[in-house]
Amino acid sequence: MEKKSLSITGILCSMFSGWNWVARCLYLFWNICSLGVSGGLVQSCGHIIPESPVLALGSNFTALCILNESCLDFGNIYANQIIWKIKNKVVPREQYREINRTVSSVTFNDTSSLATPLTCNVLADGQIEQNIYGITVTLGLPPEKPTNLSCIVHQQSKLTYPMTCTWNPGRHTFLDTHFKLKSRWPRENFPDCISKDANNSCTISDVQFFVNLEVWVEVSNALGKNESDRLVFDPIEIVKPLSPHNLSVNSGILPTVLKLSWENRISTAVMKLKFNIRYRIVNETNWMQVPSEDTASPRTSFSVQGLRPHTEYVFSIRCMKEDGVGYWSDWSEEKTGVTTEDKPSKGPSVWRIINASSSPASRTVHLMWKALEPLEANGVILRYEVTVRAKSPPFHSPWKYNVNTTSLTLKLSNRTYEVTVIAYNRVGASPPSVLLIPTSNSKAPVKNIRTLPKDGKLWVGWTAPNSNVLKYVIEWCLLSNSSDCIMEWQNEPGNIQGTYLKGDIKPFKCYLITVYPLYADGQGSGQSVKAYLQQDRPSKGPTVQTKKVGKAEAVLTWNHLTVDEQNGFIRSYTIFYKTIDGNETAVSVDPSKTEYTLSSLTSDTLYTVRMMAYTDEGGRSGPDFTFTTQKFGRGEIEAIVVPVCLAFLLIVLLGVLFCFNKRDLIKKHIWPNVPDPSKSNIAQWSPQVPAKHNFNSKDQMYPEGSFTDVSVVEIEADDKKSFSEQDLKPFDLLKKEKSTSEGHSSGIGGSSCMSSPRQSVSDSDEGETTQNTSSTVQYSTVVLNGYRDQTPVQVFSRSESTQPLLDSEERSDDHGGGSDSTTQRQQYFKQNCGQDENNTDRPCFEIAKQIIPANEEDLAGFAQLQISGQSSEPLGLGLEKSTQEAALSDVLQTSTEGQTVRYETVEGNPPSVDEMPKSYLPQTVRQGGYMPQ
Structure with a gap:
């Protein structure tokens, strides 16, 4: 710094x-x-x-x-x-x-x-x-002593020989360190060679041979200096010559020889050389070498022997100083050559497949043989000659076939045959391959066949039979769902009891292996075994489904995994099942099974089930499957439904029987008898005619428009208790006329159709009221047309029918001027109540009982009693006298015209005036005419 x-x-x-x-x-x-x-x-x-x-x-x-x-x-x-x-x-x-x-x-x-x-x-x-x-x-750090100093002379041309020395520089000094290569002759020093690259090598441009040279390395830095050991040598001893060039390869006269030639790039005056020659078959990686003693002398050519016929080889060559001092040159460039053809060295491997025929005297034999390997064919195979001859009588001339394929199908009889196959190339024929086709596989087979993966190959072993075996045939094929089992085989000598399969055996694939022993006079039956070179977990798990589901059990079914999906031997299956919130339960199943029943399940419960298949290397699970157990078990629904149905049928049957026994009561309350107007006797009511009349069909009993309305009012019989004795007094007069009125009364008071007449009013006090009196009493009214524009009068008529008349006849829209409704009623009576001359006895109404006074005086008295007001309005109608007199006057007038109106006594309370839309006047009717009350 x-x-x-x-x-x-x-x-x-x-x-x-x-x-x-x-x-x-x-x-x-x-x-x-x-x-x-x-x-x-x-x-x-x-x-x-x-x-x-x-x-x-x-x-x-x-x-x-x-x-x-x-x-x-x-x-x-x-x-x-x-x-x-x-x-x-x-x-x-x-x-x-x-x-x-x-x-x-x-x-x-x-x-x-x-x-x-x-x-x-x-x-x-x-x-x-x-x-x-x-x-x-x-x-x-100070520099260390350089070690491992070595030098080599690299030939660059015939006259240039630079020398390169290398050494081990030692540890790193963390300082600037300088290396110098020093050299000298005994009496002369040469300039230092300063190392510049990695500080571990240096090159001297040119050296001289046949003179000793001293060489060493000096190293120095700021902390000191050091130097290596010194080497003394003649540079000719460390030469690495250039490799030979212009290498060529030529075919020799023999099919196993190739001749090499080349040029050397160092003068024999400088040094004499020896050589190394290597070669290999094309597409192979292993090199073979000519023995070094055969090439230890100076030369420029060499003939390589012991090669394979019709095979392409690659050659390379190198050289060094003849005495072995110095270094080998680099390998020369590679050259190729092909040997000439020779006849095949061995015959093809032959095998057969025998198919049983429908005819016992013949069979189909498929002959197969393998193409020869190149080292065995020694050339290009042009054709195969197949000879078939019989080995058992009757004998015949051999059959010969020339084919250019590796298979032949024959139709042979059930005898022993010998098959010979010979391969031909351009040079000649191969040795014959012989196969015996026996009548049957009657000889002893091998025993205890087994397989074992070893060193990436599949080994097959067996126990030999006691007989003398000529050879063994090992047959195998790959089992697959996507392709047929393509047969492969190999021959092995009869003195071994195990071998490796020589084909391309793949891992995770299943192979079917069969071993046949062949004898001089026949063969044994084949013994087979399945094997894997390497196993793995299955590719997928089984797909499980339910075959049947019950209340507490479920039958599961699945299919075996295909051979391509197994990847090994399936050792076991495991079924896992559980509910949504429950623990998973596992069940182990034999691998040969395809069905299993789960028991002790909970009813009406959703289960999830899956299945795993295991090989020696592990297992794999299939997809999940769900099912729901039934709510009821087998027979439980039938046990409930059958009794319920039987009970229902029993109830229905009892109901039908009850209705049949009580049909009258049911008919009375549900569908009572309806009067049939066509059978009414109302047409026979006439003062001038006796009870039974014979009318002319053209003369109508009642003129058109006589009746305008007929209605029936029901009153419960028990209601009669509400009447006082005073109210019932007018009816006592009617009892006296009971005997005379029963035989002559006829009219609308009768029951319909075939019903028998019944008494409507009790005629005695001896307890007959309950037996002879109807439970209900009806009022029937007959409305007459007005005479000479007078207001029509409604009168009572006693009727014991249990049902009212037609609904359209019970009501009237307008009694004063209802001409339309009156006309309709008249048309109805014309149609249903008309009498012809031949059937005068058919009444329009059958009357159960009529109460009519015995004579006109009684009638007049009864009417007078009612008019004078002594009746105290027994019917409760509240009718005025003027109205009654007018009505009686009209009745008397109409009676003279042949019309009959009847009145029937009433038990019980009659309807009130407010409830009646019309005015009712009680009248008494007899056959002789009408009398006012």
């Missing part, structure tokens, strides 16, 4: 303080100028000794800081005020030593802790630290 110093001006100015500092600085400046040195440099207050030293690592070092006298006079600075620092780090005072008032020293026992810069500092007045001086310290 640069030296650091402090001038007197800087130190003293920093020491002044107070109001007079300006004057004092001016004084000092003048004083310092008088102390100036030549060149205008300011004198320093001190310096350090030694100046920029170079130190050895780990050595002792002492530095001195010397103050100038001028600083002592003006700055009051002394040695005891000096502070030493390394990189601004204060050195401990234990390492200081005050030599005198101007000199202070510092000592370092180990320079390894020393760093640069090293400075000398003082504390001036005011405790201000100022730097006096500083030095740069360089640390390093």
Whole structure:
């Protein structure tokens, strides 16, 4: 680093303080100028000794800081005020030593802790630290002795031989170190060769042979010098010649010989050479070498023997000094050559596949043979000759086939045959390959066949049979789903019991291996085994599904992994299943199974199941599958549904039987009898005609428009209790006429169709009321057309029908002037109640019971009683007398015209006046006519 110093001006100015500092600085400046040195440099207050030293690592070092006298006079600075620092780090005072008032020293026992810069500092007045001086310290190591000095002479041409020497420079010194290669003859020194590159080599441009040369290395740096051991040698002994060139390769007369020729690039006057020749087959990496004793003499050509016929070779050559002193040259450029063809050295390997035929007397034989390897073919194979001859009677001439493929299919009988295959190239034929095709594999087979991966190959072993085996045939093929099993085989001698497969055996693939023993007179059956060169985990796990799911069990099913997915032998399956919030359960399954039943499951629960397949190298899991167990088990639903259905059927059956037994009661309440107007006897009501009349079909019983409305009002029988005895008195008169009215009454009061007549009013007090009285009593009204524009009159008619008449007949829109509705009713009665001459007995209504006074006097009396008001309005109608008289007058008038109106007594309360839209007048009807009440 640069030296650091402090001038007197800087130190003293920093020491002044107070109001007079300006004057004092001016004084000092003048004083310092008088102390100036030549060149205008300011004198320093001190310096350090030694100046920029170079130190050895780990050595002792002492530095001195010397103050100038001028600083002592003006700055009051002394040695005891000096502070030493390394990189601004204060050195401990234990390492200081005050030599005198101007000199202070510092000592370092180990320079390894020393760093640069090293400075000398003082504390001036005011405790201000100022730097006096500083030095740069360089640390390093002295050079070591160079070792392993060696030299080599590289031939560059026939006349130029530079020499290069190399050495081991030793440890790194951390300093600038210089290496020099020195050389000399016994009486002459040569210029030094200064190393410039890596400090471990140097080249002398030219050397002289046949003279000893002394060589050594000298090294130096700031801490010292050193030199290597000295070498003395003749440069001809360390020459590395140039390699031969213009190498050529030519075919010889024999198919196993190639001739090489080349040129040497060093004069035999300088040195004699020996050679190395190497060669290899094209596309191979292993080199072969000609024996060194065959090429230990000077030469420019050589014939290489023992080569393979019809094979391409690569050659290279190098040379060195004949006595072996010095260095081998580099290998020459490579050249190739091809040997000539020779006849095949061996016959092809033959095997067969026998397919059973439908005919027992014949079979199909597929012959196969392998193409010869190049070192066996010794040329290009042009064709194969196959000869088949019978070995059992009847004998026949051999069959010969010339093919250019490696297979042949024959149709042979079930006899023993011998097959011979010969390969031909341009030179000649190979030795024959013989295969025996026996009638059957009846000989002893091998035993205990086994496989073992070893050294990246698949070894197959077996136990030999007791018989004398001629040879073994090992047959194998790769099992795959994507391709057929392509058969490969190899022949092995009969004296071995194990061998490596010679094909391209791949890891993680399954092979089917079969061993056949061949005998002189037959062969044994093949014994097979599956094997892997290397196993791995399966590529995927099994996909599990449910075959059947119950309440507490589930039947799982899956398919075996394909042979391409197994990657090894499947040793076991494991099924894992769990619920959503439950622990996972594992079950181990035999690898031969494809179905398993999970039991003790929870009903109506979602399960997740997966399956893992394991080989010797580990397992892999398949996809997850979910299923839900059933809520009910097998038969539980039937146990519930069948009783419920049976109970339902029983209830339905009992209901049907009950309805059948109570059909009358049900009919009464649900669908009572409806009167049939077509069977009514209302057409027979006429004062002039007896009970049974024969009318002319052209004469209508009732003129058109006689009836305008017919209505029925039901009153419960129990309601009669509400009537007082006074109210029922008018009805007592009717009891007397019971016997006479029963045989002659007919009208709308009867029940419909075939219902028998019933009494509507009790005629005795001996308890017959309940038996003879209907549960309900209806009112039927007959509305007559007005006579000569008079207002029509509604009258009562007793009816025991349990249902009202047609709804359209019960109501009338307008009784005073309802001509449209009256006309419709008239048309209805014309259609349904008309009588013809031949059927005068069919009534429009069948009357259950009529109560009619026995004579006109009774009728007149009854009517008079009602009119005079003695009845006290037994029916509760509240009708005025004028209205009754008018109505009776109209009735009497209409009765003379052949119209009949009947009145029936009523049990119970009759409807009130407010409930009736029409006025009702009770009337008594007899066959002779109508009498007013």
